[in-house]
Amino acid sequence: MANVVEVNDLSFVYPDGSRALNGISFSIREGSRVAILGPNGAGKSTLLLHLNGLNLPQQGTVRVLERKVDRKTEKWVRTVVGMVFQDPDDQVFSATVWDDVAFGPLNMGLADDEIVSRVERALQAVGMFEHRDKPPYNLSYGQKKRVAIAGVLAMEPKVIVLDEPNAFLDPAGKKQVVRILENLHQRGITIIIATHDVDLAAEWADQVIIIKDGKIIAEGEPWLLTDKKLVEEASLRYPLVAQIFLAMPEFKINPVPLTVEQAIKAMRRFLNAQISNKAIL
Ligand SMILES: Nc1ncnc2c1ncn2[C@@H]1O[C@H](COP(=O)(O)OP(=O)(O)OP(=O)(O)O)[C@@H](O)[C@H]1O
């Protein structure tokens, strides 16, 4: 499978002199679920803004579908990589929910019936179709967030980047976002999120990238989140499920379960082994 995103030695300094990124390199395979974690101010949002050309590299390169992101390709890259900002108020601004979601497809110059079917599908996918005639400013935060996601879906991008998709959502809202992300994954879309939610990263991601002070300090599978030194260095915590098993080494379960599903399987195996040991004795 090809790399959809390739970042090589990327650095970025804001005009006031703040160095946000300092030599970042990584690549992302098509269809992956990637979680970028790291402390406040690590550079996550700055990095995400480079993935769809809202920030252009000052040093190093960003490639999307093998094309270098620069002034010549920035418009194109915005159609391939959809970006959902942390705060939906930065993204949702039209008179009605419908108009808001139609904004991107309209700008793409699509035919009217294509726009209608895309907007309808996108609103259905996030469960906001029945609110289509409402003004977005009358919606709750979680509903606005879903409209922002629908706006990106309607552009049918190959890659979707979400900055803190879970922040400030109630538990049901969080579950719904995870369901939307899973649905997008099933459709083959590459998804990249920045998050502080280690449980979400553990449960959902295939690839975890941990950044601090504008540098990658670790990259790999979610089991990285059980590395004590790394977790401390990145101001994270262990996933909740992992905390239980790390506190009870007598279970001797390796690798440590990260998700509820993995924990249930591991406990069943453990109990079955206990039962058959007793049967032998
Ligand atoms: N517009 C800006 N002007 C100047 N400095 C900025 C700007 N935006 C971000 N920074 C600085 O760049 C660094 C990286 O910030 P960034 O917002 O990318 O971090 P983050 O990892 O997304 O943090 P958080 O977890 O708080 O969202 C920080 O030191 C921040 O102060």
Ligand SMILES: [Mg+2]
């Ligand atoms: Mg941020």
